[in-house]
Amino acid sequence: MENLPENAQKVEVEGATVDFYKYEKDGITYYQFDTSRCGPPEPMVNAMAGLRLVTDSNVKLVMINHKKPMGLLDKIGENYDIDIENLPDGNVKLVFSYKPEASEKANLSEVSCHG
Structure with missing residues (x-):
């Protein structure tokens, strides 16, 4: 995957359908995960799986997608920065x-996303 630092390691994320990397x-x-080549519902499914890992201010989730996922943003936009x-x-x-x-x-x- 592009845009990953050298210290990135592949990790298992429950419910994910694409590779996740941790660094x-x-x-x-x-x-970090990349759903830029995936169609619905994979971006939403993987974002939800990844967001379960964001449990405090020392953890961030990076999503690479082919477009702004409006259904996802409408759904959880008020819950995350x-x-x-x-x-x-x-x-x-x-x-x-x-x-x-x-x-x-x-x-x-x-x-x-009911969109």
Whole structure:
């Protein structure tokens, strides 16, 4: 996978259908996955699996997708801080961060976006 640091290691994530990688940078643990070549519902399924790992402010989830996943953002946008970056290859990079008092309330069991 592109955009991964050298210290990234492949990890098993329950419920995921794509490879996840884990690495540390500046004291933060990152989990990263790429659904840019996947169709629905895989981006939502993998995002929900990955968001279960974001349990405190020292963990972030990085999602690479072919477009901004509006169904996902509508569903959990208020539960996480989300940085969105348009990549040079046309894909989108989203970084989900823990939001105190809000992330715990996210419903991560419902993987359809009803959009």
